[in-house]
Amino acid sequence: MTSAATPAPSSPTIDDPAYRGAVLDLLGILAYGELASFSRLAGDALYAPDLRGQLTLSRMASGELSHLDVIEQLVTRIGGDLEAVMAASSDILGDFDARTTPRDWWERLIKTYVGYGLVLDFQREVSVRLDPEVRAVVDDVLADNGYADFVVSVLEPVLATDTQLGSRLALWGRRVVGEALNVAQTALVRHPSLVLLLTGGNEDEVEATKMLNRLAGGHARRMDRLGLTA
Amino acid sequence: MTSAATPAPSSPTIDDPAYRGAVLDLLGILAYGELASFSRLAGDALYAPDLRGQLTLSRMASGELSHLDVIEQLVTRIGGDLEAVMAASSDILGDFDARTTPRDWWERLIKTYVGYGLVLDFQREVSVRLDPEVRAVVDDVLADNGYADFVVSVLEPVLATDTQLGSRLALWGRRVVGEALNVAQTALVRHPSLVLLLTGGNEDEVEATKMLNRLAGGHARRMDRLGLTA
Numbered sequence: 105m106t107s108a109a110t111p112a113p114s115s116p117t118i119d120d121p122a123y124r125g126a127v128l129d130l131l132g133i134l135a136y137g138e139l140a141s142f143s144r145l146a147g148d149a150l151y152a153p154d155l156r157g158q159l160t161l162s163r164m165a166s167g168e169l170s171h172l173d174v175i176e177q178l179v180t181r182i183g184g185d186l187e188a189v190m191a192a193s194s195d196i197l198g199d200f201d202a203r204t205t206p207r208d209w210w211e212r213l214i215k216t217y218v219g220y221g222l223v224l225d226f227q228r229e230v231s232v233r234l235d236p237e238v239r240a241v242v243d244d245v246l247a248d249n250g251y252a253d254f255v256v257s258v259l260e261p262v263l264a265t266d267t268q269l270g271s272r273l274a275l276w277g278r279r280v281v282g283e284a285l286n287v288a289q290t291a292l293v294r295h296p297s298l299v300l301l302l303t304g305g306n307e308d309e310v311e312a313t314k315m316l317n318r319l320a321g322g323h324a325r326r327m328d329r330l331g332l333t334a
Numbered sequence: 335m336t337s338a339a340t341p342a343p344s345s346p347t348i349d350d351p352a353y354r355g356a357v358l359d360l361l362g363i364l365a366y367g368e369l370a371s372f373s374r375l376a377g378d379a380l381y382a383p384d385l386r387g388q389l390t391l392s393r394m395a396s397g398e399l400s401h402l403d404v405i406e407q408l409v410t411r412i413g414g415d416l417e418a419v420m421a422a423s424s425d426i427l428g429d430f431d432a433r434t435t436p437r438d439w440w441e442r443l444i445k446t447y448v449g450y451g452l453v454l455d456f457q458r459e460v461s462v463r464l465d466p467e468v469r470a471v472v473d474d475v476l477a478d479n480g481y482a483d484f485v486v487s488v489l490e491p492v493l494a495t496d497t498q499l500g501s502r503l504a505l506w507g508r509r510v511v512g513e514a515l516n517v518a519q520t521a522l523v524r525h526p527s528l529v530l531l532l533t534g535g536n537e538d539e540v541e542a543t544k545m546l547n548r549l550a551g552g553h554a555r556r557m558d559r560l561g562l563t564a
Contacts, residue, residue, distance in 0.1 A: 146376035166396040
């Protein structure tokens with residue numbers, strides 16, 4: 105049967121195979137992002153110069169990982185498998201880490217601040233067109249965990265007295281964000297379904313480019329919070 | 335007022351300053367142990383050869399860290415400060431890690447299996463004379479998290495076909511346990527209050543030596559589970 109009438113625009117439903125596939129892709133990216141954030145924050149914790157910093161970062165790491173449970177429940181409910189959807193994103197970071205090896209604690213902080221902030225923004229960008237059930241899970245996963253505030257509180261007093269460090273970290277932030285934007289672009293190319301979520305079916309390259317520009321804008325605001333030029 | 339009568343033996347109470355001090359020492363050691371286990375398991379996860387192992391170890395790491403909350407609540411309730419009691423144990427590992435750098439994934443697994451098992455046994459040994467409230471928290475923290483079963487399930491099939499690896503790992507296990515027993519001994523020397531908990535006020539060196547022997551026995555049983563000679 106065919107129908108000549110154009111269907112009315114409505115909230116996407118999980119029964120639509122294209123939407124379901126896009127949601128599974130998105131959940132895989134979110135889950136892999138949580139695992140990667142967990143590893144990064146747990147690794148950073150080892151370098152924290154004091155016990156308080158070590159505890160704070162370790163607890164944030166655990167908080168990220170706890171999101172995996174709610175993601176896994178949703179993936180299972182819509183007939184997917186957590187490991188399978190994660191595997192599709194598992195090489196998305198490519199050589200990001202090899203290209204951005206921090207030389208000290210400050211560069212490490214900035215790397216995670218820049219990279220983590222951009223990943224969150226990216227995930228929020230591709231999460232705009234969701235049905236309410238998926239939306240609730242994604243909002244929970246992408247909630248602010250206080251990491252940016254932590255970095256600002258640690259770096260602000262140091263940067264206030266050390267302008268040389270500020271210049272070095274501004275430069276370093278530019279390098280990290282360049283690599284992170286490459287990762288975002290690769291993710292869009294590898295997962296056309298994300299562009300579908302982003303644009304609502306309109307596979308528009310212009311929309312993807314605009315999104316990358318918005319990501320760069322978010323980065324500039326983050327650096328500005330530290331008084332650094334992006 | 336003085337009393338000539340000897341008080342009847344009873345469960346220790348937190349109002350006794352010596353007992354309270356010992357409990358805070360113990361909770362500090364438990365908390366630091368949880369943080370160290372978190373870091374080790376999260377670090378091991380990065381080396382896991384597949385996504386399943388990475389997820390399993392990351393989740394176990396988070397599980398360890400979640401115990402910090404219940405420890406912190408108890409520390410606060412009895413008038414202590416989590417960071418302060420942890421700081422007293424923060425250099426207890428000394429150069430354990432520098433002396434036991436694993437050369438591959440198998441040595442890494444065995445190192446955590448041996449070290450983690452011994453730390454748990456040690457913590458259980460010094461947790462025998464506790465009042466019910468502290469006991470409940472400690473039992474919760476020291477519950478089996480399934481790590482040993484995970485290692486056995488991973489290593490058993492590999493060791494069944496590779497006797498050379500078995501010999502190497504048996505040797506490696508001996509080296510790790512030697513260093514771990516040194517750490518346990520240092521902990522007892524640094525925290526005489528633990529000996530108090532172990533012996534019930536009887537500061538008996540023989541009791542401490544017996545305890546170290548029991549730790550060695552626990553290690554032998556763990557290696558035996560893998561079919562390796564301790």
